[in-house]
Amino acid sequence: MKKIEIDTAGARSKILVGESWEKAGTFLPGTGVIIISDDNVFRLYGDKFPPFPVFCIKPGESSKKLEVIELLAERLLGAAIDRSGFILAIGGGVVCDVAGFLASVYMRGVRCAYVSTTLLSQVDASTGGKNGVNLGNAKNIIGTFLQPEFVVCDPSMLMTLPDEEYFSGLAELIKTAVIGDEKLFRLIEDHYGEVLSRDRELLELLISMAIEYKASVVSEDERETGLRRVLNFGHTFGHAIEMYKSAKHGFAVASGMELAVSYSFNRGYIDASEKERIIALLKRFDLLRFHDIPDDQLYQYIVHDKKKTGSEIYFVFTSGIGRAFAEKVPVSEIFDFYRQNRKDR
Amino acid sequence: MKKIEIDTAGARSKILVGESWEKAGTFLPGTGVIIISDDNVFRLYGDKFPPFPVFCIKPGESSKKLEVIELLAERLLGAAIDRSGFILAIGGGVVCDVAGFLASVYMRGVRCAYVSTTLLSQVDASTGGKNGVNLGNAKNIIGTFLQPEFVVCDPSMLMTLPDEEYFSGLAELIKTAVIGDEKLFRLIEDHYGEVLSRDRELLELLISMAIEYKASVVSEDERETGLRRVLNFGHTFGHAIEMYKSAKHGFAVASGMELAVSYSFNRGYIDASEKERIIALLKRFDLLRFHDIPDDQLYQYIVHDKKKTGSEIYFVFTSGIGRAFAEKVPVSEIFDFYRQNRKDR
Numbered sequence: 001m002k003k004i005e006i007d008t009a010g011a012r013s014k015i016l017v018g019e020s021w022e023k024a025g026t027f028l029p030g031t032g033v034i035i036i037s038d039d040n041v042f043r044l045y046g047d048k049f050p051p052f053p054v055f056c057i058k059p060g061e062s063s064k065k066l067e068v069i070e071l072l073a074e075r076l077l078g079a080a081i082d083r084s085g086f087i088l089a090i091g092g093g094v095v096c097d098v099a100g101f102l103a104s105v106y107m108r109g110v111r112c113a114y115v116s117t118t119l120l121s122q123v124d125a126s127t128g129g130k131n132g133v134n135l136g137n138a139k140n141i142i143g144t145f146l147q148p149e150f151v152v153c154d155p156s157m158l159m160t161l162p163d164e165e166y167f168s169g170l171a172e173l174i175k176t177a178v179i180g181d182e183k184l185f186r187l188i189e190d191h192y193g194e195v196l197s198r199d200r201e202l203l204e205l206l207i208s209m210a211i212e213y214k215a216s217v218v219s220e221d222e223r224e225t226g227l228r229r230v231l232n233f234g235h236t237f238g239h240a241i242e243m244y245k246s247a248k249h250g251f252a253v254a255s256g257m258e259l260a261v262s263y264s265f266n267r268g269y270i271d272a273s274e275k276e277r278i279i280a281l282l283k284r285f286d287l288l289r290f291h292d293i294p295d296d297q298l299y300q301y302i303v304h305d306k307k308k309t310g311s312e313i314y315f316v317f318t319s320g321i322g323r324a325f326a327e328k329v330p331v332s333e334i335f336d337f338y339r340q341n342r343k344d345r
Numbered sequence: 346m347k348k349i350e351i352d353t354a355g356a357r358s359k360i361l362v363g364e365s366w367e368k369a370g371t372f373l374p375g376t377g378v379i380i381i382s383d384d385n386v387f388r389l390y391g392d393k394f395p396p397f398p399v400f401c402i403k404p405g406e407s408s409k410k411l412e413v414i415e416l417l418a419e420r421l422l423g424a425a426i427d428r429s430g431f432i433l434a435i436g437g438g439v440v441c442d443v444a445g446f447l448a449s450v451y452m453r454g455v456r457c458a459y460v461s462t463t464l465l466s467q468v469d470a471s472t473g474g475k476n477g478v479n480l481g482n483a484k485n486i487i488g489t490f491l492q493p494e495f496v497v498c499d500p501s502m503l504m505t506l507p508d509e510e511y512f513s514g515l516a517e518l519i520k521t522a523v524i525g526d527e528k529l530f531r532l533i534e535d536h537y538g539e540v541l542s543r544d545r546e547l548l549e550l551l552i553s554m555a556i557e558y559k560a561s562v563v564s565e566d567e568r569e570t571g572l573r574r575v576l577n578f579g580h581t582f583g584h585a586i587e588m589y590k591s592a593k594h595g596f597a598v599a600s601g602m603e604l605a606v607s608y609s610f611n612r613g614y615i616d617a618s619e620k621e622r623i624i625a626l627l628k629r630f631d632l633l634r635f636h637d638i639p640d641d642q643l644y645q646y647i648v649h650d651k652k653k654t655g656s657e658i659y660f661v662f663t664s665g666i667g668r669a670f671a672e673k674v675p676v677s678e679i680f681d682f683y684r685q686n687r688k689d690r
Binding site for chain 2: 066069074077106108136140141144303
């Protein structure tokens, strides 16, 4: 088991990688706890949940809306949860996003923690303190930064994940490797078989490496005013593809990374061999998908992007495996690049 | 003009008492500003608003709901307001509560400031950083703590207030005097006529004294884990009366203060003469109302009170004019006290 700490202004979050999720109950207060989960997770693991009331949301992105926050708040109120309450999320990114946002606004803030049940949320969504809900098609428009007190990342929970969900998470793992950890990238390359077979020991190592990198970034720049922007690598186009194609987040980000790598190459930031190496890894795990977002739709997605400021957008480039930086690029240039590189095959 | 600062972890808020509200525009960025106001305020002052898009909500408590937050967020998105945006609220407590909450969650937080147009919001709601919306009957259940960058409190705006609105604010002014500033209490007693006639100079003095006290409390305890609780003086019963009678906040708090003063007297915390002096001032301005909340309803209001932790509630007592403290009291004792003191005349 590996314990990684995220320190931000006024908050400390402990990420427990490899801890058994069944021990989460021992870290909780004795009363006033509410568990938020989804129907799938509850079906698989509900019988071993800590002994507190459970409110389940519907699985999937459609639960990320204010209406669900309002319903859950009403249920908390009905259960007489007050300011001293504690919300434990047990689920993937959607559950953690919803529960985290709820915890940050219910009674102006109650304590919270996550048991993160998917690879995507273990390596990305549940660490770092971002939460939020969507507004129509626009992702995560309403949310806050809130560091959960602890996050349990138990790789044994990943064995029950559907393939699609697992590989979606793998894409974010590769993203982390590309932007911040060349050694992690090589480990994934070198252990193709174990990654496919979900080797528990390897996963614990890969996940803790990814979280260590992310924790170092978030501890330095929780509010994304600088360094943290690099975590959005592949996400500018990724979010657009995710919306347009209703694609799973990781696959959309993988295609977004392919574009970002090519863009980095076009600008001379990365050489051909590294570009090919990154794209080869994405292809090897079959993470890339076709996409051809019409211009007007792309415009909608991009202008609503939170990374936009004025008529420019922070676009994340890589300058070699393990290195990335954000640079302001005119929105019009982003369009032009996409028009020349959409994969309408 | 008096400038009062509120310093909390990571934020500084400037309260400008006596500043002309028409100067607010000079403190704003040149672009990306959205003004949130209500129909009444816009009708009176809209022609002098700074030159930015204005979104008006309906006046009154019914606008304090998540649905309105969602609608406003959609309008911000439609106006291409991004993370670098700035929300200026021009209005009373409801407008500031809604705009402040919106600013704290839109794109995970944008900058904001208030022009506070009512006495109630100048002395209370707009300073201190609390915001939020209601959940059905339960007040301010969804919200955050967010210090606006500045708050303009221009007493000349109070001249257009309906009497009911003005006296509602006066009740919170008296509350502040009772809990924290005996000199302020005496000034209000001694200048009855000028208070009634809304003497501009006197108001500027009274408002700045009230804000100075509140700023000192909030700077020490933004999140209400201790000292700040005293600001809730009169509010435990006040909120219940407000809900049950659909009374204006200040009048409900005035009746809540009458109860809290009697409760303090019953417990021997305050002597008869000071008790009478406080109640006499509330009566002189005709702030007290009848109320007889049925037991079952009172129970609902009290168990949903954010000041509750477990089966006890922090109740605020006064130990003499200018002094107050919060003490945990069993919810059952609160009920008993109310049953013996409801004003069902």
